[in-house]
Amino acid sequence: MSSKTTHIWKKALSNGGIAGALSILISLVGLAEKFGDTNVVKGVVTLGDFFLLLPILLVAYTTLWSNVDVPRPTLVGLSAVTGATAGVMLTLLLALGQLVDLRPMFVNASPALYSQLSRGVVLPLGYLIPPIQGLIAAMISLGIYLLPGRIRSAVIQGILWVVLVGTLRDQILLIELFKTRAISYILKTAIFASSGLSLIGALLLFAIVAGSSYYLAGRKKATTNNLPIQTRKTNRIILLVVIAVALALLPYILGIFYSEILDTTGLFIMMGLGLNIVVGFAGLLDLGYVAFYAIGAYAMGVLTSTGLGLFNLSFWQALPFALLAAWLSGILLGLPVLRMRGDYLAIVTLGFGEIVRLLALSDWLRGVLGGTQGIQSIAQPQIGGFRFNTLQELYYLILLGIALITFIAWRLKDSRLGRSWMAIREDEDVAQAMGINLVITKLLAFSTGALFAGLAGTLGAAKLTSVYPHSMTFIISINVLVLIIIGGMGSIPGVFIGALVLVGLPGLLTEFEDYRLWFYGLVLVFMMLNRPEGLLPEARRKRELHEETSALIAE
Amino acid sequence: MLKRWLQRVTLTDIVVWGIGVVIGGAVVYGTIVTLVTATYSAEQWINLTIDGLKLGGIYALIALGYTLVYGVLRMINFAHSEVFMSGPFTAVFLAKYLHQIGFYNAHPFISLLLVTLLSATVSMVVALLLERIAYRRLRYAPRLVPLITAIGASFFLQYTFRGMYGNDPETYPTLEMLKGKWNFGIISVPKTDVVVIISAFLLMLILYTIVQITKTGKAMRSVSEDKETAALMGIDVDRIIVYTFGLGGASAGVAGVLYALIFQQVHFYMGFIPGLKAFTAAVLGGIGNVVGAWLGGTLLGLIESIGPNLFLSGLGVPAPNQLKDAIAFTILVFILIFRPTGLLGERVSGTKA
Numbered sequence: 001m002s003s004k005t006t007h008i009w010k011k012a013l014s015n016g017g018i019a020g021a022l023s024i025l026i027s028l029v030g031l032a033e034k035f036g037d038t039n040v041v042k043g044v045v046t047l048g049d050f051f052l053l054l055p056i057l058l059v060a061y062t063t064l065w066s067n068v069d070v071p072r073p074t075l076v077g078l079s080a081v082t083g084a085t086a087g088v089m090l091t092l093l094l095a096l097g098q099l100v101d102l103r104p105m106f107v108n109a110s111p112a113l114y115s116q117l118s119r120g121v122v123l124p125l126g127y128l129i130p131p132i133q134g135l136i137a138a139m140i141s142l143g144i145y146l147l148p149g150r151i152r153s154a155v156i157q158g159i160l161w162v163v164l165v166g167t168l169r170d171q172i173l174l175i176e177l178f179k180t181r182a183i184s185y186i187l188k189t190a191i192f193a194s195s196g197l198s199l200i201g202a203l204l205l206f207a208i209v210a211g212s213s214y215y216l217a218g219r220k221k222a223t224t225n226n227l228p229i230q231t232r233k234t235n236r237i238i239l240l241v242v243i244a245v246a247l248a249l250l251p252y253i254l255g256i257f258y259s260e261i262l263d264t265t266g267l268f269i270m271m272g273l274g275l276n277i278v279v280g281f282a283g284l285l286d287l288g289y290v291a292f293y294a295i296g297a298y299a300m301g302v303l304t305s306t307g308l309g310l311f312n313l314s315f316w317q318a319l320p321f322a323l324l325a326a327w328l329s330g331i332l333l334g335l336p337v338l339r340m341r342g343d344y345l346a347i348v349t350l351g352f353g354e355i356v357r358l359l360a361l362s363d364w365l366r367g368v369l370g371g372t373q374g375i376q377s378i379a380q381p382q383i384g385g386f387r388f389n390t391l392q393e394l395y396y397l398i399l400l401g402i403a404l405i406t407f408i409a410w411r412l413k414d415s416r417l418g419r420s421w422m423a424i425r426e427d428e429d430v431a432q433a434m435g436i437n438l439v440i441t442k443l444l445a446f447s448t449g450a451l452f453a454g455l456a457g458t459l460g461a462a463k464l465t466s467v468y469p470h471s472m473t474f475i476i477s478i479n480v481l482v483l484i485i486i487g488g489m490g491s492i493p494g495v496f497i498g499a500l501v502l503v504g505l506p507g508l509l510t511e512f513e514d515y516r517l518w519f520y521g522l523v524l525v526f527m528m529l530n531r532p533e534g535l536l537p538e539a540r541r542k543r544e545l546h547e548e549t550s551a552l553i554a555e
Numbered sequence: 556m557l558k559r560w561l562q563r564v565t566l567t568d569i570v571v572w573g574i575g576v577v578i579g580g581a582v583v584y585g586t587i588v589t590l591v592t593a594t595y596s597a598e599q600w601i602n603l604t605i606d607g608l609k610l611g612g613i614y615a616l617i618a619l620g621y622t623l624v625y626g627v628l629r630m631i632n633f634a635h636s637e638v639f640m641s642g643p644f645t646a647v648f649l650a651k652y653l654h655q656i657g658f659y660n661a662h663p664f665i666s667l668l669l670v671t672l673l674s675a676t677v678s679m680v681v682a683l684l685l686e687r688i689a690y691r692r693l694r695y696a697p698r699l700v701p702l703i704t705a706i707g708a709s710f711f712l713q714y715t716f717r718g719m720y721g722n723d724p725e726t727y728p729t730l731e732m733l734k735g736k737w738n739f740g741i742i743s744v745p746k747t748d749v750v751v752i753i754s755a756f757l758l759m760l761i762l763y764t765i766v767q768i769t770k771t772g773k774a775m776r777s778v779s780e781d782k783e784t785a786a787l788m789g790i791d792v793d794r795i796i797v798y799t800f801g802l803g804g805a806s807a808g809v810a811g812v813l814y815a816l817i818f819q820q821v822h823f824y825m826g827f828i829p830g831l832k833a834f835t836a837a838v839l840g841g842i843g844n845v846v847g848a849w850l851g852g853t854l855l856g857l858i859e860s861i862g863p864n865l866f867l868s869g870l871g872v873p874a875p876n877q878l879k880d881a882i883a884f885t886i887l888v889f890i891l892i893f894r895p896t897g898l899l900g901e902r903v904s905g906t907k908a
Binding site for chain 2 (some may be wrong): 025028029030031104105106107108283285287335336337338339340343344346347348350351352354355358359361362363364439474478481482485514515517518520521522523524525528529532
């Protein structure tokens with residue numbers, strides 16, 4: 001064997017080791033066992049299995065990807081080595097668990113995990129299960145890798161949809177529309193089992209998704225560009241009307257459980273759009289963004305709460321003052337940090353966010369802000385005799401807020417001010433030399449962002465009719481930051497995608513709550529390493545990020 | 556002269572200085588009132604000072620990790636607070652095991668040594684993994700990218716440890732040897748506090764010597780001065796960066812054990828606040844500067860423990876200790892505004908921060 005071929009095999013072996021280590025980590029963190037009962041396809045695969053095998057699938061795939069010019073039999077061997085090595089490492093964990101009780105240290109190293117690893121097979125024989133599973137996973141990867149591109153992406157989409165729908169079985173059946181007897185009967189018998197999908201349902205769903213994705217991928221290129229402009233315009237208008245009607249009906253189609261999630265997602269979209277101006281447009285990293293949400297919510301609370309009885313205004317009377325407070329606090333934070341850049345700015349804003357939270361928590365301001373108990377009985381908005389007090393009614397108000405903010409952000413983006421923000425983001429000194437007033441431009445970025453978060457805060461306060469300092473943590477700021485990074489910094493549609501994926505989806509899976517931040521962290525690191533421009537990147541931003549790296553490599 | 560000065564002063568300066576004067580005035584007024592009314596006895600002040608010193612020592616040890624990494628990579632290793640958490644949160648299981656078999660109190664020195672070694676090793680490994688997996692590929696990326704990566708890594712580590720070791724705090728068993736107090740003339744100090752203060756100081760001294768005298772330490776300093784030139788002088792920059800992360804991680808691990816000696820309890824979220832404080836300490840002392848980290852840490856510890864009582868109780872603020880974190884963050888903000896180079900820093904932050 002030449003040195004190059006041995007190198008390939010060593011690489012496959014070490015990749016297997018990495019995959020195994022990741023699978024062990026996933027087992028010990030508890031993802032494998034906690035979701036071991038969540039069936040994706042009943043009797044075949046659980047969500048836990050999926051998490052356990054995901055590293056092997058992905059790592060085997062990258063092993064193949066880095067060996068493009070290798071003959072096929074070798075590819076089979078390589079992926080087999082990767083999968084089997086990873087499996088053997090899981091076997092070692094299983095064996096170790098039989099020798100020593102790991103539970104005093106690793107809370108999740110329980111018998112349930114071991115039976116998950118060995119799939120319930122009695123032990124000496126059960127040790128063989130993880131390597132076999134590893135091999136199967138690696139072969140699936142190989143299969144997907146060898147498919148031609150268009151079929152491959154169709155298959156991957158099919159798999160993802162099966163996992164998603166299977167996991168969300170219970171939540172899907174909660175949709176108001178599906179509660180009608182006929183639909184619910186069809187769904188329960190044809191697709192779903194008592195938990196997760198039935199095997200037939202899974203195959204059916206896979207066929208539908210993969211088939212339609214394959215069909216659409218072929219069709220897309222051919223048609224859209226050939227239509228006359230007039231038709232495209234009418235098509236677009238029809239599409240907009242359909243979306244508007246669908247959005248308006250959404251809370252009643254989906255039901256109360258979903259309305260709660262829709263409202264929360266909506267509030268995060270508003271905050272995301274605000275932070276998108278500060279971080280995405282102007283490039284000022286703000287880690288204390290929750291402070292402005294808090295200020296909006298608390299201002300609403302102080303002004304309207306009958307519990308505190310300080311002002312007793314109505315929602316609409318208090319709204320301008322609350323927004324003004326948020327806007328001013330944006331300027332107040334902006335002024336001292338004008339000269340700071342990059343990471344110093346990030347830390348100072350973080351400090352600012354914590355100061356706001358600590359002040360709200362303290363006994364000192366208890367008379368005004370309520371201390372640890374927060375503020376209760378905050379007024380809800382009222383128009384004439386109609387009071388927005390259910391989640392479904394508040395949804396419309398939030399929708400209106402989002403529409404307003406999106407419109408403002410969208411109009412600002414290509415305005416003179418928006419272009420100044422982007423100039424600052426790209427190079428502050430050059431921007432200043434070009435005659436941009438740094439002070440005013442930066443302050444406008446901070447205060448506009450603060451204003452949007454303040455609006456979200458007032459609506460959030462009205463939604464809960466209460467505010468608590470404990471809900472104004474650093475984690476919210478990070479949450480907003482992650483969603484704009486995932487969507488693509490500076491990209492407005494990206495905010496919507498980010499919020500739906502990172503707030504809406506975890507909101508559906510309540511048992512997922514413990515692992516939400518774990519995934520956020522993972523996603524942040526992964527995105528920064530591999531795709532810093534986000535899922536739906538804004539064109540200029542993407543160019544910028546890749547230009548800098550390529551320029552440095554060229555040096 | 557005055558005219559020139561007046562031309563240079565902008566509205567922002569006036570506002571910033573205005574805020575500074577108001578807060579400064581409030582602090583001075585509060586201090587005077589507290590001292591005049593003699594709310595606290597001399598003994599209480601001494602106790603607060605000792606509290607401040609021991610916290611300060613720990614902050615200084617953590618701050619070292621921030622400072623060293625900032626020196627060589629010009630990035631805030633936001634995940635350093637999790638490096639600090641990972642060591643003691645792992646070593647607690649060793650301590651509990653030793654306690655269970657009766658070794659812990661029979662051989663306290665060896666036990667503490669073993670626990671500290673494990674803690675330092677785990678923290679070091681976490682720091683090295685971070686560098687290798689997350690940061691190395693981003694060395695030439697735009698500034699915000701590594702910072703966001705570090706934030707992500709911080710959350711990932713926090714919840715990994717939570718997933719592995721559980722949500723509930725773990726408690727270090729108490730050492731019989733460190734129970735009780737030692738009397739120094741008029742005052743008596745808990746033994747734990749004395750041990751923590753002295754060992755933190757000694758460690759800081761050792762680390763200072765490493766950075767200042769050893770060949771690798773000199774290489775570290777030259778890398779933080781100028782990476783390209785250092786490489787031209789035959790220094791293996793990659794190796795030095797790894798070494799820096801290792802040293803910072805190990806000292807954070809030791810700091811973690813000292814922290815556990817004082818507070819006993821360790822949990823997955825324990826790193827966040829001390830990490831932020833230590834960063835403040837590093838900035839306060841002048842980031843990139845080992846002595847600065849020690850000075851900043853000690854000062855911050857003292858301000859944090861004495862400050863609330865001294866500044867705020869005179870102003871009639873109830874339960875001033877609730878605001879000690881707020882005071883620390885306010886200091887951070889003001890240092891960054893008025894003297895971003897910190898007390899001992901020489902670097903001009905205009906271009907670099």
